[in-house]
Amino acid sequence: MATQVTEKEARQVAEDAREQDWKLPSFGKGLFMGDYRLDLIHPQPKLDAEKVEKGERFLATLRAFLQEKVDPLQIERDARIPDEVLDGLKEMGALGMKVPEEYGGLGLSQVHYNQALMVAGVWHASLSTLLSAHQSIGVAEPLMLFGSEQQKREWLPKVAYDHVSAFLLTEPDVGSDPARMGATATPTEDGKGYTITGQKLWATNGAIADVVVIMAKVPKSERSKGGISAFVLPCDSEGVTVLHRNAFMGLRGIENSVTGLEDVYVPAVNRIGKEGDGLKVALTTLNTGRLALPAICLGVAKWGTKVAREFASERVQWGQPVGRHDAVAQKIAFIAGTAFGLEAMLDVCSRLAEDKKNDFRIEAAIAKLYASELGWQVTDELMQIRGGRGYETAESLKARGEKAVPVEQVMRDMRINRIFEGSTEIMHLLIAREAVDRHLQVAGDILDPDTEIKDKARSAVAAGAFYGKWLPQLAVGKGRDPRSFDEFGDLAKHLRFAERSSRKLARSTFYGMSRWQAALEKRQAWLGRIVDIGAELF
Ligand SMILES: Cc1cc2nc3c(=O)[nH]c(=O)nc-3n(C[C@H](O)[C@H](O)[C@H](O)COP(=O)(O)OP(=O)(O)OC[C@H]3O[C@@H](n4cnc5c(N)ncnc54)[C@H](O)[C@@H]3O)c2cc1C
Incomplete structure (x- = not known):
């Protein structure tokens, strides 16, 4: 059964799962703070x-x-x-x-x-x-x-x-909010293992998996603070049952399961990390894991460029190839430009991941958010360019002697990217949380309604010192110098724009924090805009 939690408790669980420290420099964090550290991503790390x-x-x-x-x-x-x-x-x-x-x-x-x-x-x-x-x-x-x-x-x-293998986090009552987790991992009396009971939903590969990572809640006890924990679980363990193979609008070939767990024994040596560290394991894994999805979206954008160009140069209507009509040409340009942009974004993120010298959690999250949103727009425009042939199934096209181009299928396959591995709405919140981390460190106590007055006063002094130094830095920067970034040739003006916009974004974020204070977290549309601007700049 799902755990009943308040909004505040749910937020606290997510907060506890965050990587609290920034041990390495972060381009993304700087971007939202008006500190445009291009040197962190250019030149890009070289591959072996x-x-x-x-x-x-x-x-x-x-x-x-x-x-x-x-x-x-x-x-x-x-x-x-x-x-x-x-x-x-x-x-x-x-x-x-x-x-x-x-x-x-x-x-x-x-x-x-x-x-x-x-x-x-x-x-x-x-x-x-x-x-x-x-x-x-x-x-x-x-x-x-x-x-x-x-x-x-x-x-x-x-x-x-x-x-x-598969990853089992989601449950019927646990989607974006893991605090509601119902699956339990109860320590055995001899302390050598746990018994897991619960039900997991939508596990990709779950229907054929040999071994899974499963998240379950260890009950609080005198011995342990308990909490959501991660385990490696072989699927031939007694009590593991695939209850259903799920079918979806797209991704028709995946083996996605509802998996039941009834008193399943798992030895303690199979726990990953400490008790209560499960979500941290999941979230940190996703920092790099999130790059898979943009790669898939990029593939579609590149393929879409090819399909759109081929079709638009062959298909003649109103006296010329449809690609010569401005409305269609604009769509092709959008698809090609998006493919180029997504490739650059993914490439730099992947190299940062490989290089391990930067904290790229914001960049990877932006890549997921941006690629899934733009990948969807690309697919829609691609379907529009191919007209009725975009809407027709590949099988049907083939049956009547045309090229089996599966735009209809790709549209069904692509839609899920905005929902799983962090929905767009959750990615907005997650990135916004990371983007304002420095503010929360210096002014969090002032914004928190539960903080006592004397602590607020102490924080106000520290915050005053920080903002007294930081705010003036947002007034001037390289982007105002018409000769800056000259080494980038034609691209220099875009870099100057990005630098200026980064400072403007930081000023606007500060304005929002000052104006709405603790209520800022409720202003999701505004936070979403801030994140989208940061994503565009990246
Ligand atoms: C094909 C497929 C494969 C999947 N594979 C896996 C897998 O391998 N392993 C696994 O564990 N899970 C998997 N999932 C689950 C997937 O990760 C979840 O669907 C996702 O986490 C969203 O949860 P939900 O669908 O329950 O939506 P809900 O959490 O119920 O959300 C519903 C809507 O409300 C929005 N929303 C929720 N909370 C907030 C908030 N605080 N603020 C603003 N908006 C909010 C969401 O963005 C969404 O639009 C898969 C799902 C599908 C469909």
Whole structure:
């Protein structure tokens, strides 16, 4: 049964799961504070040459496999990925793309992992969803970040080769708000393990998974503060049942489950991190894991550019190719420009992830938000360009002798990106929270209605000192110098604009905080605008 929580308690659970510290510099954080640290992302971190070669080799193998062995229309028709396709992916090591070689994986860079998802996703989105659920949020990533050496030795070689994994957080009553979690992990009397009971919903790969990461609440006790905790759970454990295979508007080939758990024993050595650290494990995993989805959206934008250009130059109406009509040309320009922008965004985020010298949680979250929103707009415009042929299924186009271009299917597949791995509304709140973190550190007590007057007074002194220094810095910057960023040639004026806008954004954010104070968190539309402006600037 779901836990009943107030709005404040729900917010506190999310707050506790945040990474509190900023140990590394962050371009995204600076952007919202008017501190445009271009040096943090330019020049971009270089990739190791050996890794590039290995990555390119793998991409060539993957492309050849897809072209020769995988029929996307069959996946769509049968609403499942054929066993031979899954076996082929296992054989080439696609399940362990990101797992380091020492644990039996391919050890690809984040950049090539994302490119592989893009290639697979363009072939059929169910393939990229299988691969990303398996390794971006499934067992591999949380273990690489938080697992003990023993856990890594035991599980990474398996999930890198043939064990399909999944991530089980969502429940019928737990969507965006994990504080309501109903699944429990009760410590056994001998202290050697836990019994898990509950029901998990919409677990991608859940219907075929060999092993999963599951979130369940450890009850509070004298011994432990308890809380949501993460466990590695083999699916052949007694009491694990796939109750239903879910079917959706799109992603028809995914094996998505309702999974029941009844007194399932899991040994304590399978807990990832400490009791109560489960959401932190999940959120930190998502910092990098979130890059999978923009990669898939980018794939569609690039493919869409090709499809739009081909169609618009061949299809003649009103005396000329439709691409020559301004309205259609504008749409093609939008799709191509979006593909270019998303590629730049993803590339820099992936390199930052690989380089590990920056805190890129804001950039990765922006990439998810922005790519899923723009990916959807691209798909809509692509359908518009192809007119009736955009709306017709690929199977039907093929049956009457036309090219089987699956824009209709892509539209169904793309819609979910704005909902899962953090819905657009939740991403707005999450990014806004990170963007105002510095303000909350210096002025949080003043804004908090529960803080005592004497503490507020003390904070006001510290805040006065901070703002006295910070605010004047927002008045001037490089963007006002017409010769600044000259080394970027034609792009210099855009960088100057971004620098000026970053300071303006910081001033507006400060204005909002001063005006609405603690009530700011209720002004979601305003916060969403602030975040969207930051995303555009990035
Ligand atoms: C195809 C598919 C695959 C999935 N795969 C997985 C998986 O592998 N593992 C897993 O654990 N889960 C998975 N999910 C679950 C997915 O992550 C959730 O759907 C998502 O977290 C949103 O939860 P919800 O659908 O219950 O929406 P709800 O949380 O009920 O939200 C409904 C609406 O309200 C909005 N909303 C909610 N709270 C707020 C707020 N505070 N402020 C503003 N707006 C708000 C939401 O943005 C949304 O628009 C999957 C779902 C689908 C459909």
